[in-house]
Amino acid sequence: MHDDPFFGLNPYHVALAVIGIVVILARWLPRMVSDREPASAPLMILFGAGAAMLVPGMPLPPDPRESPLIWELVSELAVIMALFGAGMRLDSLRPLAKWGPTARMLGVAMPLTILSVMLLGIGLEGLTVGGAILLGAVLAPTDPVLAADVQVGPPQEGEEHPVRFTLTTEAALNDGLAFPFVYLGLIVAAEGLNPSAWAADWLLRDVLYRIVVGAAMGWVGAKGLALVLFHVPRRFILAETGTGVIALAGVLLCYGSTELVEGYGFIAVAVMGLTLRRVEEGHEYHRRLHDFSESIEHALTAILLVGLGTVLPMLFADLTWAHVGLTLLFLVVIRPLAGWVSLIGTPLDTSSRAVVSIYGVRGIGSIYYLCYAASHLEFVNEAQLWSLVGLVILLSTILHGFSVGWAMDRIREE
Structure with a gap:
């Protein structure tokens, strides 16, 4: 005779049901007041936290501080697909002058942001120098998934306002x-x-070599995939089949092979998307491929955000007022000010400069980098870093998600 109750609560099934409910509610509720997407991200986090505290039998994912590997792998795949998709969105890369604000944000704003966060981490949080540098690097990347509403539209839609192009x-x-x-x-x-012991090696290997190899591998990967998709065999090209699986395989091949030769895979897949989009530019396959990759990245992101929400109560156990102060300084002072200073002298008008400076949402990339670092070295300040990063992601998605509609209306083309 079976001793288990007929309606047993299997924790795995509880988790599946909760994830489904949370994602549906987070996507559906904002539609009551707006047609914009980013508001769903903070709701997934908040509803996930609520489910962890209120739903009986709700299993929690592994604590990222204790078991970072699963978080690293899922966030890595989400970032890979997001970066490739971001490259695929751009219909035109010319004229070269339109890259000026982007170069400023990458070459000026990002180092300024990292330096500012490092100094505040040491001063306000008492972090070690290594931990403070890592915090700055973890918070530096903007998220290509959560910031979708401030970016250009899908391929062949032409929504390439200078602000959208820059972001x-x-x-x-x-x-x-x-x-x-x-x-x-x-x-x-x-x-x-x-620095005398490691600076030269860091500059030559981690800066110059890895960046150059990453960009080169992305270009080569795109050219190779273009041959397979559009040119060989000429009479029965794969692009006519409509499937995105072969392109997804190409992206994974490009990323994996780049990492094998010690290049930056993230740079490779972004360059791959940018380059592949230039081949047969008018072909409808680009739109299908973009939509396919976007579906994958959104699914992975939803799982990660709900998962982050469920572990936030644990991460926030180490939260202090200093964390809150540093987070607010980062979101409302450091990133906006670094962006504003870096864009001085560009053709962007005042409203456009403000939007570019402010709207750098933090998210999945930050999770990946912190997990990557934790899996390679044990940090004294790891609990503090997770509390800070969790709070930054939550407040960033809230502040940016619920204000982005107004901001984009300010720079909408007439």
């Missing part, structure tokens, strides 16, 4: 360009603040 290209490239600073934080944590 899209920044999100596509700064995830990879933050990696040298992650390595710098790891090096300082392991070897101490002694």
